[in-house]
Amino acid sequence: MELHVVINGRKDLAGQLYQQLRSAIESGRLAAGTQLPPSRLLAEQLSVSRKTVSDTYAQLTYENFLTGVIGKGTYVNARPAQIVRKQSHTQLASSAVIEYWRNMPDFLRHPALEGSLRYDFIGGATSKGQFPHDDWRRCTAHALRQIGGSKGFYSVPEGLPALRNAIARHIAFSRGVNCQDEDVVVCNGAQQALDLISRVLNQPGSRVAIEDPGYPPARLLFSSHGAEVVAVPVDEQGLVVEKIPDGTRMIYVTPSHQFPLGMPMSQARRVALLERAYELGAIIIEDDYDSEFRYEGRPTDSLQSLDERGIVAYVGTFSKTLLPELRLGYAILPPAILEAVIRAKQLTDRHTSTLPQWAMAKFIAEGCLLRHIRRCHAIYAGRRERLLARVATDLSPWLEAIPTDAGFHMVLLFKVPVDLPLLIELARKVEVGLYPLDPFYFREPSRLGLLMGFGAIETLDIDTALDRLRDILQQVI
Known part of the structure; x- marks a missing residue:
C-alpha cells in the first residue's frame, strides 16, 4: 500500500513531506505502530531524492514522532496522552494582571x-x-568567524564596540546626531529601547506625554509600566508644546516624520519643546523611525542635534532600512540615564545576540547600508x-x-x-x-x-x- 503524500511543485520538498507526515501522525491518520515505507521506496513514489526522505524521517525521529528499529524499519511512535490543564487564569492570585495583558490591543501586528x-x-x-542578500550573507559569515574565535562568554549589555562605533558614525553622517561610541546602546529593535528608557524613568503614576494621534505600541508600553499617559494633540507644525501638562517626566515624539500623519515638526516648535522639557526636568524620546528616506525639501536634522542640555534620548532602528526580522535597534542616550539603561538592559536580557551585531557592524562599515x-x-x-x-x-x-x-x-x-x-x-x-x-x-x-x-x-x-x-x-x- 502506498503512503498518501502529495508534493506540490519543486520547492521545499523536505518541508512539505515533514508537514504532511507530522499532520497525519498528530491527527491519528497514521496510527501508532504503523510502519512507514523505506526511504528509497517513498523517494521513488514521490519522485524526490532519497536524502529528502531520510532527512525528514530523521527530523521526525528526533522529535519523537517516529522510531527506527534496526533491521525492521521506521514506525510511528505512540503519542503520550495530552494532559488537560483545567485551571483557569481567573483562579490565580494574579488574575487581574493576567486579564490586563490578555486584553492588550494587538496593534500593527504583521500577518503570517x-x-x-x-x-x-x-x-x-x-x-x-530589495534586501541585499549577498552582502548580508558575506557579513554573516564574517560574524560567525568572529564568534568562533571568542571565548564563549556573555557579551556586554550595551552592544559590541564595533557596532556601537558603526552606528555612531552612520547616524552622525545621515541624521546629524551628535554622539560618541559610548553613548550608543544596542537593543532588540526600537521597541526594546522604548521599554528600557521607560523602565528607568517611570514608576506607577508617572506622567508621560505622547502625540495624539501617535504610535499605539509606545502608548501601551508606557501604560504597562503604570505611567499616566497624557495625549497631546498635534497640528501642522507637530506636537502642540503648550499643551504638555505640568508634572510630565517623559515626552515621546516623532519630530522628523510624525507618526502617523507624516509632517515634520517645525524649527520653532522643536526649540519650544526642548525648553519645555528642560523646565519640567523631563526626558524627550525622539523616535526617528524612518526619516532616512526623504524625497522633497531640505533634510531636517534630528531633534537630538539641537539638544545642548542632555535631555533627548534618540531611538533608531534597522527594521525600516533593512528587515523587521533582524530585530536590531539602538538608543543614543544622554549621560543622565545612560548607565541606568545599561543596567536595565543587562537585567532584562543580558545583551542582544552578537551574531547579527557582528554582521551589522561589518555591513555598515563597508558602506553596504548606505x-x-x-x-x-x-x-x-x-x-x-x-x-x-x-x-x-x-x-x-x-x-x-x-x-x-x-x-x-x-x-x-x-x-x-x-x-x-x-x-x-x-x-x-x-x-x-x-x-x-x-x-x-x-x-x-x-x-x-x-x-x-x-x-x-x-x-x-x-x-x-x-x-x-x-x-x-x-x-x-
Missing part, C-alpha cells in the same frame, strides 16, 4: 505568510526583494509618486493625501462619508490590504482615513491595487 494579501498597504514593512538606503530611496520615491498621482486623478473624488516628504507611508483622508469597515472588508476579498487611521488616535477625535504603507507592496502592483480600490469606492459611495 499564509495570512498575507497579494496587494498589501500595511505600514512598517519593507519589500524583501548603498542599500540609496537604492531603496529611489524605489520608494517611485511608489510614493505613483500613489500621489492616482490620488490626484481618478481617486480624487473620494480621497486626498496629507503632504509628507519622508518615510514609506502616507495618510489618505476621505472627502466624503464612507462605511470604512465595509470598504476594508470588500478590499480584502479582492486581495487588497487597507488599514484605518482611527486606531492611532487616543483622546483626540479621529479623522476618517487610511494609513497607506508603500514599503512592502511592489511598484508594479500599486496601480492594480488602486484600480480595485477605485472600483469598490464606486460601488459603496
Whole structure:
C-alpha cells in the first residue's frame, strides 16, 4: 500500500513531506505502530531524492514522532496522552494582571505568510526583494568567524564596540546626531529601547506625554509600566508644546516624520519643546523611525542635534532600512540615564545576540547600508509618486493625501462619508490590504482615513491595487 503524500511543485520538498507526515501522525491518520515505507521506496513514489526522505524521517525521529528499529524499519511512535490543564487564569492570585495583558490591543501586528494579501498597504514593512542578500550573507559569515574565535562568554549589555562605533558614525553622517561610541546602546529593535528608557524613568503614576494621534505600541508600553499617559494633540507644525501638562517626566515624539500623519515638526516648535522639557526636568524620546528616506525639501536634522542640555534620548532602528526580522535597534542616550539603561538592559536580557551585531557592524562599515538606503530611496520615491498621482486623478473624488516628504507611508483622508469597515472588508476579498487611521488616535477625535504603507507592496502592483480600490469606492459611495 502506498503512503498518501502529495508534493506540490519543486520547492521545499523536505518541508512539505515533514508537514504532511507530522499532520497525519498528530491527527491519528497514521496510527501508532504503523510502519512507514523505506526511504528509497517513498523517494521513488514521490519522485524526490532519497536524502529528502531520510532527512525528514530523521527530523521526525528526533522529535519523537517516529522510531527506527534496526533491521525492521521506521514506525510511528505512540503519542503520550495530552494532559488537560483545567485551571483557569481567573483562579490565580494574579488574575487581574493576567486579564490586563490578555486584553492588550494587538496593534500593527504583521500577518503570517499564509495570512498575507497579494496587494498589501500595511505600514512598517519593507519589500524583501530589495534586501541585499549577498552582502548580508558575506557579513554573516564574517560574524560567525568572529564568534568562533571568542571565548564563549556573555557579551556586554550595551552592544559590541564595533557596532556601537558603526552606528555612531552612520547616524552622525545621515541624521546629524551628535554622539560618541559610548553613548550608543544596542537593543532588540526600537521597541526594546522604548521599554528600557521607560523602565528607568517611570514608576506607577508617572506622567508621560505622547502625540495624539501617535504610535499605539509606545502608548501601551508606557501604560504597562503604570505611567499616566497624557495625549497631546498635534497640528501642522507637530506636537502642540503648550499643551504638555505640568508634572510630565517623559515626552515621546516623532519630530522628523510624525507618526502617523507624516509632517515634520517645525524649527520653532522643536526649540519650544526642548525648553519645555528642560523646565519640567523631563526626558524627550525622539523616535526617528524612518526619516532616512526623504524625497522633497531640505533634510531636517534630528531633534537630538539641537539638544545642548542632555535631555533627548534618540531611538533608531534597522527594521525600516533593512528587515523587521533582524530585530536590531539602538538608543543614543544622554549621560543622565545612560548607565541606568545599561543596567536595565543587562537585567532584562543580558545583551542582544552578537551574531547579527557582528554582521551589522561589518555591513555598515563597508558602506553596504548606505548603498542599500540609496537604492531603496529611489524605489520608494517611485511608489510614493505613483500613489500621489492616482490620488490626484481618478481617486480624487473620494480621497486626498496629507503632504509628507519622508518615510514609506502616507495618510489618505476621505472627502466624503464612507462605511470604512465595509470598504476594508470588500478590499480584502479582492486581495487588497487597507488599514484605518482611527486606531492611532487616543483622546483626540479621529479623522476618517487610511494609513497607506508603500514599503512592502511592489511598484508594479500599486496601480492594480488602486484600480480595485477605485472600483469598490464606486460601488459603496
